[in-house]
Amino acid sequence: MKQDSAFSCHRDSAPRSGSCGGRRKRREKMLDASDIRLLMLHFLGQNAAHGYELIKSVEELSKGEYSPSPGIIYPNLTLLEEMDAIRVVDAQASRKAYALKAAGRVLLEENREHIASLIERLTSLAILVNNRSIPDVDQAIHQMKAALNSRLSQEDISEETLQSIISTLNEAAKKITTS
Structure with a gap:
């Protein structure tokens, strides 16, 4: 699904605290x-x-x-x-x-x-x-979300830690894509 640019945010343009400067991403319609x-x-x-x-x-x-x-x-x-x-x-x-x-x-x-x-x-x-909905897949997704939410909800995360999280997520995505 495409994302409406009016509702997207990038780390460069958004303040470090808060979600996209307070905006939530809008869910796009499945079909027009x-x-x-x-x-x-x-x-x-x-x-x-x-x-x-x-x-x-x-x-x-x-x-x-x-x-x-x-x-x-x-x-x-x-x-x-x-x-x-x-x-x-x-x-x-x-x-x-x-x-x-x-x-x-x-x-x-x-x-x-x-x-x-x-x-x-x-x-x-x-x-x-x-x-x-396969139980093991659902549990793994839940654990990943919980770990990210727990870590990203902490104040004053260092830039090094953020880059490590981003790198880990990118590596996981690449492994999932190529497996």
């Missing part, structure tokens, strides 16, 4: 509205569906780790309908089901690679969460 629209087109390209089914399809793809809200799904269904990319299957039904139109198929084809990367991102999220 255009990503959601492409996923909706992807699923509608397989079968006609209503909004709730589209939410469940995305949720299933990520094994429950991400679920778009109705507040993003339904306005985007309306937008796709206005773009002539989808149509209502039965306007008299209690729940509107949508199907892909020719313009929607064109959008799918034009964005095939991006859709594949979105699907990969959501499936890898499910794998990540599954692997992080």
Whole structure:
């Protein structure tokens, strides 16, 4: 995930005490509205569906780790309908089901690679969460966080100690990446 520069801080620019000058990092959205629209087109390209089914399809793809809200799904269904990319299957039904139109198929084809990367991102999220929930992995992550929090919560940490911590973390990251 990318980090909004307005919420990032660097050691050079932040005061030594406090967290980024008092700012907390903002958690970025998993997917933006255009990503959601492409996923909706992807699923509608397989079968006609209503909004709730589209939410469940995305949720299933990520094994429950991400679920778009109705507040993003339904306005985007309306937008796709206005773009002539989808149509209502039965306007008299209690729940509107949508199907892909020719313009929607064109959008799918034009964005095939991006859709594949979105699907990969959501499936890898499910794998990540599954692997992080392995008890030994979870315990090791917890111990690392606890050790860092304990050490970094001390006042007056020397520059030498900070550099040692940074070096150790970088070495661990390299070992994890190459193992």
